[in-house]
Amino acid sequence: MPKQVDHEGRRRQIAEAVCLLADERGLEGVTLRDVAERAQVSMGAVQRCFRTKDEMLNFTLGHVGERVTERVRARLLSSPAQSAGSALGYAATEVALLRAEHRTEARVWLAFVAQAAVSETLAATLRANYAALQGLFADLIAEASGRRSVDGVQPPDAQRAARALLALTDGLTAHVLIGHLTPSEAHGVLHAHLDALWKQPGGAEDRA
Amino acid sequence: MPKQVDHEGRRRQIAEAVCLLADERGLEGVTLRDVAERAQVSMGAVQRCFRTKDEMLNFTLGHVGERVTERVRARLLSSPAQSAGSALGYAATEVALLRAEHRTEARVWLAFVAQAAVSETLAATLRANYAALQGLFADLIAEASGRRSVDGVQPPDAQRAARALLALTDGLTAHVLIGHLTPSEAHGVLHAHLDALWKQPGGAEDRA
């Protein structure tokens, strides 16, 4: 057997470089040459790991998505004793990427969301991540409001509340990045929304 | 006086072309040559109207923002007899750009939001638009919940509710574009949120 290389590891290493560059100059400013330089490899290596640039970006998106979802899960596991309500608060705060140290991830995420609007491949990867997060939210909401989910099926208003929460966190993230909101304003909005959730769990049902 | 040309009109014409292209291929796919072709003018004309490409994009963003805000205002004026509550519903629905015929605007908007995260010039233009919409929302919310705004100053929870509503609409728009939500799901989420707004107007205050 000839030379062997940890391909998956290198892929992640390259994905990190893509993130750094996308954070600084946006997704448009990501070129193969710059990525290679940032990842401390040659362009040839990058081309070997990813057949095309799109493949590289798609992998990077998946990588970031995994990281965020993983962090949310870790946050939940590290504080299992509390109520489902406060757990949901923590999870939502993580997803909103409000903390300064996650600003990079937030910018990368936003860049990919915009790109996904015109790239079906990216959109598919993105949808998978959103579905996972929404399911997680829905579980927590159903549990916190007493009606336990059965076989992974939540009452429809829990699904809807989860959709709302996910959209809200995404919107808040974007508004913070643009500078329309400060992180603490966004934090306030998010938690006010969550508080409101418990005070009227089941009323007001109409429309699809 | 020599030849005279409606510069502002041509600028708008070019901005429309930018929108069409951004809708199809994303903001990255917008080149001066393509814009010129789509706008039925020569590249020279485009260069005369906008000194640089960034200037062109910035103008286009302002143009789209104006159009959306204008449509929301028109929607409000066309149905002034109803309650502030239902007016807010209409306004929010417009902002969320859920209708299929506004999908183009939505994609353009999202593309600019992502770009603004790395371009202070675009971010400034965008902030102005968000501020206008948020103020509009806050007015309606304050009016609907009885506490009239005085001298354009709303109670803090109206401001916060407006921020939440704006972030929610933006998030929903993005999720619809990506295909994570259907338009009717987004519609349902939005109106459930609005309904919840009236049922508990002032409680749950903490954090900044």
Place this chain on the structure above:
DNA sequence: ACGGTTCCGATGCAAGCGCATCGGAAAAAG
């Protein structure tokens, strides 16, 4: 040690980009 694989760094290439340039068309004023 050595042959066979796998890897990769350097280089080349065609295409496309934003922008600068400029000669001449177009139009009001005399």
Place this chain on the structure above:
DNA sequence: CTTTTTCCGATGCGCTTGCATCGGAACCGT
């Protein structure tokens, strides 16, 4: 009709991009 000023279409330039190519270095089983 001539002049003067504004406008713009065509063209060229320098640069960057993603990708293809390939000779040789690196490595492992034998």
